[in-house]
Amino acid sequence: MPVKAAPVEVNIGPQHPSTHGVFRMVAKIDGERIVDVNMIVGYLHRSMEKLAEERTFTQNIPFTDRMDYLAAMSGNLGYCLSVEKLAGVEVPERAMYLRVIFAELQRVASHCMATGAFINDCGAWQTPVMWCFRDRERVLDLFEMTCGARLTTNYMRIGGVAFDIPDEFLPALDKLINDELPKAFEEYEELIVGNEIIMMRARDVGVVTPEVAINASLSGPLLRSAGIAWDLRKADPYCGYDRFKFDIPVGYNGDAYDRMVIRIEEMKQSLRIIRQAVADLPDGAHKTDIPLALRPPAGEAYSRVESPKGELGFYVVSDGGPAPYRWHVRAPSLINLSVLREMTIGQTISDAIVTLGSIDINVGELDR
């Protein structure tokens, strides 16, 4: 005789070890199965879009650090590209290559973090996350060397980058991308990719079909895991990404495991891009001399980059004044969550945590 019991409501978050910040899911649970999920966000809402209306275009760049604080360079880049598009600013060649190098390094750092945290969500006792932190630290050391900051870099500027690279940067980068990181990726292969328990935990968990992925505006590894070869670096090349040879890793099944493997492969592809960019790095100015009091003409521009989380877009409206009239951020962390409810209903709590970890949200960007 089946026993009927009322579903229990469980708060997963905001203070929970694996909600990646202060994200909160209110799950209705029948036994271990989730029957309903309500997600509550906004614990980290700082209303950056409003704040940006009170600050000049250049002053807004640090906000983009603090949105996706694990991928500050990508945020900087996306915002600067949108303002450049609006104001018609040309970027020197060297600045473009430096932007590519740093955006790809940032992708490595962010994917390291995502992979490590995901394995932690699968229940590993901190070891993979510590290994991934180790490699992320190596990348952050390079950031510190260049711009003095590790996390909130504030490196890109409208019309280029803030500083040229120091002399010791290229040898350190060479050591990193040709020696340390490839070795680290081999370690990941041994520890993570072939791990049977991870396969059992992550295979067929949180499956997204390609139709739903497109319909729900997913982007980034989430979209690629569903079998859609879509990458803005290929589809809408910015910063001269069309000059570099790299591949888009695409999954078969759309499950959490595919997303994890795609992230690891993307890190390798990022190293490929960095190698080409370093080889072709031109001389010249690292920055266009733009008027400090930048007043873009009245109009609007939407510009997007492939951030580690997905498509990071900036919609900037100017009324000819010194500050953006309206500044909207298309935050991939928020929009990728559109399918969370559909994916988690019917799963156990354990799988829901794995699913959430595989989406790789960043609450700073989600709540802005």
Added chain:
Amino acid sequence: MPHPKTVTLSGEAVAARLRASQPEAVRSATEQYVVLEPAGMYEAMLFLRDDAELDGKFLIQLCSVDLHTRMDMVYHFASLAQNHMFQVKVPCDHEKPVVQSIAPLWAGAWLQEREVYDLMGVMFEGHPSLTRLFLWDSFPGHPLRKDFMSLPGGLKPGLSQFPKQKEGQTGQEFRPQRPGTGL
């Protein structure tokens, strides 16, 4: 065959294609975007999504812009298969902004419409669960509106000039002089 680089369709082209099937739907069109009539926007959006040529199956983003006199809903659509994108705007009233929800058409609009409602106060007809997203339910007002918390003296928030800028200055005077660098 997809374009190698994303092509931004002009508003006129989208409008022409849309007028062929729904003549009433388009209010105006410019090079950048096409403005839809709010009344028939749901059907027009459905056409934009399902049309073989426009193929706007991917909703890139939606947001709204407060223009003091009216609200503009801004939608960016893309076709991943053909690699093009286009922009659609839907104007609505400033005081009581109501537009039709497209969450029944795009799952990705579900959270974004809640965000717009939360921060801009635009009501979406037909949205399955239109509640605040970031702010708590009793939060007074919608903070991204330009008339939210108007300053004493009727001042509007926003930056009309650079800080410390006086009458007649362009702002360029504040550039720090770096001797020798030429910058």
Added chain:
Amino acid sequence: MTMLLDLITGYWWDARDLSNMTRPLYEFLRDQGVSDAGIFVISALLGTLAIISFVGAVAIINIWVERRVVGRMQSRLGPNRLGPFGLLQPIADAIKLMQKEVLQPASAPGWIYTVAPIAFTVPGIAILAVIPWGRNMVLANLDVGLLYILGLSSLAVLSVFMAGYSSNNKYSLFGAMRVIAMLVSYEIPIVAGLLGIVLFAGSMNLQEIVLFQEEHWAFMIMLQPLAFLIYFFSISAELNRTPADIAEAESEIVGGYHTEYSGMKFGLFYAAELINAVAVSAIIATLFLGGWWTYKLDEFIPGWMLLIGKIYGVYFIFVWTRGTLPRFRIDQLLAFAWKWLTPMALINVIVVAAEVLLWNETGWSDWFWIPAIIAINTALCVGLIVFFVKVFAPKFQRFPTRPRFYPGIDVPSLPAVTPPDFARKGGPA
């Protein structure tokens, strides 16, 4: 050398067998006219004190060992500030935990909540009482030692349930429920796995089992490799250690049964977990690795030292698995117990029973039977594992583990779908 040995042999300072120390005491008490019963009580109290001191020392040391070893595996240093190599860190931790305020949920029923951590520490200590530390060194030489151990190790799970149930927290309740489900599943392979050893040794007395290994010049792990694997995995599930730490599953249910505990009550759980790990390591060392006996080595090194060495060897494997593997989901864990471990353990028991029967009936020399049994059981272990892997291979291998690579964008032309249910049907409440 011989002279030196003669000098210490049999006296209380002969540390090769700590029971020598009790002889002067025994003689002294007898001379004082204490009755045998009195002497028994006094010596039992002393022995208990020794075990409890050992446990206390082990709990302190193991915190350091675990953090240090795992730290090394995670390419970081671990505690290294306080004292030499950070050795005093556990003491500082303990002082901190004692100073902390113990928060108790207002809705938690008082005495169960308080008793649970204490009850959790008892089985680990009590198990160590029956472990033989040397030829004459065993505190309680129970004839049903193995049964006693099995009973006690299940008791720990009961106190975990008490803690989870009395905390009045949903996460704790989840932990408690998972623990009970796991106990029900894993008791069977544990008992069935250990049955083979009892069949071989013909006794449940742990000292007898060690003596059997000594007599036949073989560790039980050689005779019973499959039972060792089954027992190791099952007991790591009962110990709540990765890959089976679903009861406290930090990333899922925060802390499981000890979510609501703080201060020294939490400290007791933490310490008892380590004590239990050591107790289980001691069981494994005794049952499978020869206990204090190690191929004549115990004539040169005191047996209790060898046993402690073996205990820490096994404990290192526990720490190693914890530092390496992710966690199973609960249904996978239970399925593993019922579909894999239980049948394997039962087959193992049947084979062992047949072997023991033939051994006794044929009357052939042990020098034939021991190698034969080692060969048969190793083949059985490998064969069964390969067979189960082939037959019950998980379905996750349907898709390749490597992604495809596209040089450019490639999007199939997909039909437009209406959004999934949530967008139309009202979404979340």
